[in-house]
Every structure is written in structure tokens, then in C-alpha cells.
Amino acid sequence: MESEDPGQTACYFPVAKDGEVLYVLKVILCDNQRLMDSDVDRIIGIFSNVLLLIQEKDRGFLTGLHNRMYFIKIMTTMDSRAYSHLAMLDIDHFKSVNDTYGHLIGDEVLIHFSGILKNSFRREDFKIRYGGEEFLVIIKETESRAVEELLNRFRKKVEAYNFPGIGNLTVSIGFSTISGTANLYETSSNSDKALYYAKEHGRNIVLFYESLVREGKIEVQVKHKSDITLWD
Secondary structure, eight states: OOOSTTEEEEEEEEETTTTTEEEEEOOOOETTTTHHHHHHHHHHHHHHHHHHHHHHTTBBBOSSSSSSSHHHHHHTTTTTEEEEEEEEEEEEEEHHHHHHOOHHHHHHHHHHHHHHHHHSSTTEEEEEEEEEEEEEEESSOOOOHHHHHHHHHHHHHHHHHTTTTTTTOOOOEEEEEOOOTOOOOHHHHHHHHHHEEEEEHHHHEEEEHHHHHHHTTTTTOOOOOOOOOOOO
């Protein structure tokens, strides 16, 4: 406890998950009020429920990963200098899984795939379900060769995994460098081009956008500055 304005006292309560303190809740008491243990439990419970509602807006119910809306939100708020690469991942032939086994089995594949994803990357890496069977990972500062090795390790884990009721599946991956001159949307577009190239050239591979450009396999579209303005 600590004293606030005259007649007020502040109490601080840690809110933890899995043994780690995530938040510190500050409660101000007025006129010599006292908190019973049951009051503390009730306050922390309400606070935790509010946090859960806020967090669920940014996470998918099925996979527990951040969703596309969250990616749109962080595009303009995150410090891109702290992150080096962005990867797009797509489960190969996922449509045939839904068509052959049904959407319930397809959902189970997504859950298992997301579990492999969570366990394959660091906590500080952003792991996002971009939509359908497509996922996105924003990777903390690492050199390109190390990122490629990391993504290939993940690809091999997926290839070796026995998905219940189906067996083995594969994943195609395209990734690109996060440049200080480009926003995350442009970087994701580059990664998506590398992913598309991977899907068109054998699948179950990891391809680096910048390498594909250097090799002349992907053509960079030059942006033309327009003389027309919609407003001043």
C-alpha cells in the first residue's frame, strides 16, 4: 500500500499467468476503506475478464493465434527496426483436406499446425493466422540465412508430423526482409510473391524474396509517381 491524496490509499495487486506477472492492478481506497480477500478476488476476476475480452478481439478462437485485424493494427504501431523478416506460410493442398475429410478435420489440422507454429518460434516473434490456411510470422532481428534455417526447420517439423486422421502434410513458405523504407504491408506483399512462386514450383519449400529478385525469377514492379493529387 501507499498513500495517495489525503483520505486515499493505493493498493497494488499483481495479475499473473503461468507464474509470470503480466499486469499490476492499482486500486485506490477512499475514507479508510478496507479490502477483504473476497473483494480482491472479485476485482482481479473482473479485471481478468475484461482483459480476456480485449485480447480475444485480436486472437482467433480456433487457433489462439493473433488474427489479421491484429496485424493491421500493429502495422503502424510496432517498431519495425526491431524485426528483420516477415514470412508467409501456406498449408499445401488444404482445400483437398476440407473436401475429402470435412471442415471439422480441417479445423483440427489448423489447431495442430498452430501448435507446431507456436513451439517453433520465439515468444517475441509475432505469429498470426492471416486467413484460412495462410499464416504470417514477423521474426525478431536475425540475419537472413538464420531465418531461412529456422523456417526450414519448421517446414520439416510439419512434414514429419502425423496429423490425426490424415497423416502427413506439407507447408510452403515465402519470406522477405523488413526494410526501413517499406511498411509491413509492402513486406508482406513481397513475402506473398515468394510464397506464390513456391506454390507454383513444387511446394514444400522455403524461398527468399530478395534471392528470387536477384536471380531474375521475380520482377520488381516499379512504382510510378502520379502527378494527380486528390487533395492538398
